[in-house]
Amino acid sequence: MNDLDDRIRGLIRTIGEAAPAPPTIDPRSPSQTRRPRTNGPLVAIAAFFIVVAGFVGLGWLFGESEQATPSSATTGSTSSTSDSPREAVLSWKTTGLDISDSFRSSSGRLLLSDDQRLYAASGHGGFGNFHAVTALDKRSGEIIWQREDLVEGPVQSVFLQTLASGDLIVNGQYDTLTAAESATGDIRWSFQLPDGYGAVASLFVESDGSTVVDPMLIVAAESAGEGETPPPLVYAFEQGALQWKASLKAGTALQWSSPVAAAGVLIVSTTPSYPSSAPGNIIQGLDITDGEILWSANLGGEQGFHFYPLIASGDKLFTRGGNGVVALTLQTGEEAWSYESLDAFPLAMRPDGDLYVVDAGRIVVLDQATGQETVLIDGIRSDDSPVGAIVTSSGDLLTVSPIGIRSYSADGEENWSWSADDAIVDWELDSSTAVIATADREVSRVDFP
Amino acid sequence: MIDDQTVNVYQKHSSELTRFATGLVGPSDAQDVVADAVTRLITAPVWKEAQNPRVLLYRAVLYEARMFHRARRRRMTREARAATQEAYVMSDIAPEVAMAVSNLSPQQRAVVFLTYWNDLDNRTVAQLLGVSEGTVRKQLGRARERLRRVLE
Numbered sequence: 001m002n003d004l005d006d007r008i009r010g011l012i013r014t015i016g017e018a019a020p021a022p023p024t025i026d027p028r029s030p031s032q033t034r035r036p037r038t039n040g041p042l043v044a045i046a047a048f049f050i051v052v053a054g055f056v057g058l059g060w061l062f063g064e065s066e067q068a069t070p071s072s073a074t075t076g077s078t079s080s081t082s083d084s085p086r087e088a089v090l091s092w093k094t095t096g097l098d099i100s101d102s103f104r105s106s107s108g109r110l111l112l113s114d115d116q117r118l119y120a121a122s123g124h125g126g127f128g129n130f131h132a133v134t135a136l137d138k139r140s141g142e143i144i145w146q147r148e149d150l151v152e153g154p155v156q157s158v159f160l161q162t163l164a165s166g167d168l169i170v171n172g173q174y175d176t177l178t179a180a181e182s183a184t185g186d187i188r189w190s191f192q193l194p195d196g197y198g199a200v201a202s203l204f205v206e207s208d209g210s211t212v213v214d215p216m217l218i219v220a221a222e223s224a225g226e227g228e229t230p231p232p233l234v235y236a237f238e239q240g241a242l243q244w245k246a247s248l249k250a251g252t253a254l255q256w257s258s259p260v261a262a263a264g265v266l267i268v269s270t271t272p273s274y275p276s277s278a279p280g281n282i283i284q285g286l287d288i289t290d291g292e293i294l295w296s297a298n299l300g301g302e303q304g305f306h307f308y309p310l311i312a313s314g315d316k317l318f319t320r321g322g323n324g325v326v327a328l329t330l331q332t333g334e335e336a337w338s339y340e341s342l343d344a345f346p347l348a349m350r351p352d353g354d355l356y357v358v359d360a361g362r363i364v365v366l367d368q369a370t371g372q373e374t375v376l377i378d379g380i381r382s383d384d385s386p387v388g389a390i391v392t393s394s395g396d397l398l399t400v401s402p403i404g405i406r407s408y409s410a411d412g413e414e415n416w417s418w419s420a421d422d423a424i425v426d427w428e429l430d431s432s433t434a435v436i437a438t439a440d441r442e443v444s445r446v447d448f449p
Numbered sequence: 450m451i452d453d454q455t456v457n458v459y460q461k462h463s464s465e466l467t468r469f470a471t472g473l474v475g476p477s478d479a480q481d482v483v484a485d486a487v488t489r490l491i492t493a494p495v496w497k498e499a500q501n502p503r504v505l506l507y508r509a510v511l512y513e514a515r516m517f518h519r520a521r522r523r524r525m526t527r528e529a530r531a532a533t534q535e536a537y538v539m540s541d542i543a544p545e546v547a548m549a550v551s552n553l554s555p556q557q558r559a560v561v562f563l564t565y566w567n568d569l570d571n572r573t574v575a576q577l578l579g580v581s582e583g584t585v586r587k588q589l590g591r592a593r594e595r596l597r598r599v600l601e
Contacts, residue, residue, distance in 0.1 A: 004593065004596070004597050004600065004601070005565075007596075007600045007601075008561065008565050008593065008596050008600070009565045011550070011596070011600070012472065012561065012562055012565040012566045013565075013566070015471055015472050015475075015476075015550065015562075016468045016471065016472065016562070016566045018471060018476045019464075019467050019468040019470075019471040019476060019479060020467065020471070020476050020479055020480050021467070021480075022463035022464055022466065022467040022480070022483060023463075023467070023480045023481075023483055023484040023487075024463075
């Protein structure tokens with residue numbers, strides 16, 4: 001028990017003591033359940049949802065199978081600054097998929113795709129049919145297969161990844177990791193963590209473009225216990241076979257940012273063991289050939305959990321740390337430069353190696369060598385602030401925010417934008433299409449102008 | 450027609466369910482959430498076969514709270530395109546308390562409320578909500594960190 005616990009307990013007590021009297025239920029009819037107080041507009045919303053839930057809600061809650069219906073309906077809207085308006089086109093929409101309504105962190109995926117298929121995982125262990133992984137035809141949105149038995153318990157899903165062999169890696173909330181054949185969903189191999197470790201907390205597929213077999217699969221496992229816990233473990237697999245296993249520094253625990261590798265160094269984001277210590281940002285660099293810890297860098301500054309991307313390029317690692325964005329030298333972990341701003345985090349690399357950074361309603365470009373700032377875009381509304389992005393082969397910047405997608409040229413001019421009809425909770429971008437999952441449990445494909 | 454057993458089970462748990470809902474959506478909407486959750490649950494086939502009705506009631510309330518937030522988010526997105534965080538209707542609660550809780554997801558609110566109000570351990574919270582202990586621990590850690598930023 002500490003001061004923070006006391007404060008939280010006091011806060012919860014304040015809320016609990018404000019609870020109104022329970023509604024009464026009428027023994028004559030459940031539809032006449034009485035509500036001592038009602039809020040007019042919310043009654044209408046609740047009524048709407050009772051109707052909708054009659055079709056989908058109880059199944060979601062109690063695990064019945066879902067109806068997924070491809071649709072050609074066009075929703076969303078496009079605007080363009082071009083003289084000849086170009087429009088993004090909603091290619092299909094499939095409903096009834098139990099995508100989590102929590103916005104994804106940088107640590108994993110609810111959606112991913114290959115050339116033919118899109119894979120959607122249910123979520124983070126919610127309440128209902130959260131065991132499912134679904135493969136859809138990328139062109140039509142039709143469901144190809146759906147499995148609810150790939151891992152024991154709910155699918156954690158955020159670490160869904162694909163390997164070159166076509167295996168789909170599925171992570172559960174418990175201690176099992178499974179590789180499934182992506183074309184059929186058939187299980188190819190499973191891996192179980194040792195006693196004392198709860199779940200795979202972080203996963204990364206190393207792909208350097210030169211690997212002809214499966215690239216290396218890096219798995220970082222968190223401890224199952226409370227208080228004094230064993231250090232996180234890192235496993236490296238190739239084609240399902242263990243290559244090496246390493247322990248991270250004692251007294252650390254994994255953060256949620258996905259590991260990254262470059263120049264032979266595997267980067268893992270950790271924190272001092274929590275809750276026994278205050279959370280912080282400790283970046284550890286490992287030799288990717290054998291797991292030896294090469295260096296450890298405590299970024300200090302603002303304390304907090306690390307959800308932000310680790311971006312490795314050239315001889316540097318870029319991430320959020322200290323009181324802003326930092327660049328570390330990959331081989332030593334030494335700080336090359338820092339950009340101080342409490343709201344900033346790295347977004348994507350430009351083709352020239354400089355860094356796109358989101359910073360308080362702006363997108364700025366930081367010089368890779370010096371960290372010097374150039375403001376590229378200003379005046380972005382807070383609700384439209386990018387949370388993910390890619391740079392296309394033509395050099396355009398594609399950003400996704402909770403409300404839509406925007407395309408910018410390299411000099412910051414907006415090419416076009418597309419607004420979603422509902423809050424976007426996960427996405428998969430490439431140069432010509434986006435697949436998005438929304439809070440309404442729909443998955444849609446949007447083809448760009 | 451509701452049978453007597455259902456009425457008795459509900460009456461036994463109604464106060465704790467309403468407090469739980471208050472922790473999830475605030476006092477202004479707690480009654481609606483509980484009423485809708487119970488109405489839906491007791492008319493479902495699963496209710497008649499329930500081995501542990503209290504667990505189902507808790508999950509139903511949490512489910513209804515999530516639907517409530519989705520509805521609000523949907524409305525705000527469509528009408529204003531101005532909100533990515535659901536508001537926490539706390540007209541009867543101090544603004545600083547409402548602000549602290551508004552940063553938590555429904556699941557985090559559930560875990561925090563059951564831990565700090567009901568004094569349940571992680572295993573019991575996990576059983577009640579139908580998730581793993583690891584998820585409870587992770588959500589509690591995230592919630593504590595978010596609350597720490599506001600409270601300290």
